[in-house]
Amino acid sequence: MSEFDSNPFADPANENPFHDPSVTQVTNSTMESVDQYNPFPSHSTDSLAATTPASTSPYQPAVLQPSSEPSPKAIAAAAQANLLRQQEELERKAAELDRRELELQSRGPTGKANNWPPLPKSFPIKPCFYQDFSEDIPDEHRRVCKMIYYLWMFNCVTLFLNLLACLAVFTTDAAYGVDFGLSILWLILFMPCSFLCWYRPVYKAFKSDSSFSFFFFFMVFFCQAVIFVIQAVGIPKWGNSGWITALTAVRSNTAVGAIMIVVAVFFTVCAALSIILLKMVHGNYRRTGASFQKAQQEFSQGVFTNKSFQSVAATAASTAAQGAFQPNN
Incomplete structure (x- = not known):
């Protein structure tokens, strides 16, 4: 009952919270207090001093960092190198364009590479024409077209032999100097003109069934015959070196006369073949349905669609118009 008699409002002299065993255990421990704790314990620095001695200066030297911006000279050099590179690229592209343009020009209007005359690739002169009998010429006209081509080659050989024959007779008699000079002229003149004036027209006529090309061939080839x-x-x-000249030369020099007779035979063969082929081409022409009216239409269309003719006509028209509106002085 004594416990109930105690005064609850009395001063608890015996109840000290710091006398608690858990508190007294912590306070009486041997651990260092917070005030005495050293986060940098004392260790031996002999090994560190042996490797990296501490700097005695309290200040560190200032180190200048290199600037990352390029200098004006470097910028100018880079710009010049860029311009040179662009110039080389443009020159390369220009050379490529020139090469392609030359290649397109060599192909001609057909869009195919020219193959005649058949010259080696290293030759400075390139082929000027495209020729392919199996592709361009129909089967019914191919034989006649090839025969005319062979006649042209045979004519070239005959003209060359004629030059040699005239040279031979000129060595025996100086009076034949005129014949030798004219033989050179005929060789230089007739070889290309015969190709352009009667062989190529008949080739184009058989290729495209052109009435105008047929008429042009007939007129020129008749003169050639x-x-x-x-x-x-x-x-x-x-x-x-025909028959009259050859028989005359035989009397003075038999060897020279024999050479001229051979050339006369060649000229005779050319004349006979030209007449035969003229008749054969005319027969093929009649079967193609060509006519003089078609030739006129083709000629007019070719003239009016020609760029040179159009430019000349435009210039003439503008000149006439200016003259009409110009007041008379």
Whole structure:
């Protein structure tokens, strides 16, 4: 009952919270207090001093960092190098364009590479024409077209032999100097002109069934047949080793006369073949349905669609218009 008699409002002298065993255990421990704790314990620094001695200066030297911005000279050099590179690229592209343009020009209007005359690639002169009988010429006209081509080659050989024959007779008699000079002229003149004036027109006529090309061939080839006949006759002082000139040369020199007779035979063969082929081409022409009216239409269309003719006509029209509106002085 004594416990109930105690005064609850009395001063608890015996109840000290710091006398608690858990508190007294912590306070009486041997651990260092917070005030005495050293986060940098004392260790031996002999090994560190042996490797990296501490700096005695309290200040560190200032180190200048290199600037990352390029200098004006470097910028100018880079710009110049860039310009040179662009110039080289433009020159390379220009050379490529020139090469392609030359290649397109060499192909001609057909869009195919020219193959005639068949010259080696290293030759400075390139082929000027495209020719392919199996592709361009129909089967029914191919044989006649090839025969005309062979006639042109045979004519070139005959003209060259005619030059040699005239040279031979000139060595025996100086009076034949005119024949030798004219034989050189006929060789230089007739070889390209015969190719352009009667062989290529008949090739184009058979290729595209062109009435205008047929008419042009007939007119020129008829004149060529007449020339073959004159060359075979061999009129003196005309530069041809025909029959008259050859028989005359036989009397003075048999060897030279024999050479001229061979050339006269060649001219005779050319004349005979030209007449036969003229008739054969005319027969093929009649079967193609070509006519003089078609030739006129093709000629007019070719003239009016020609760029040179259009430019000349435009210039003439503008000149006439200016003259009409210009007041008379």
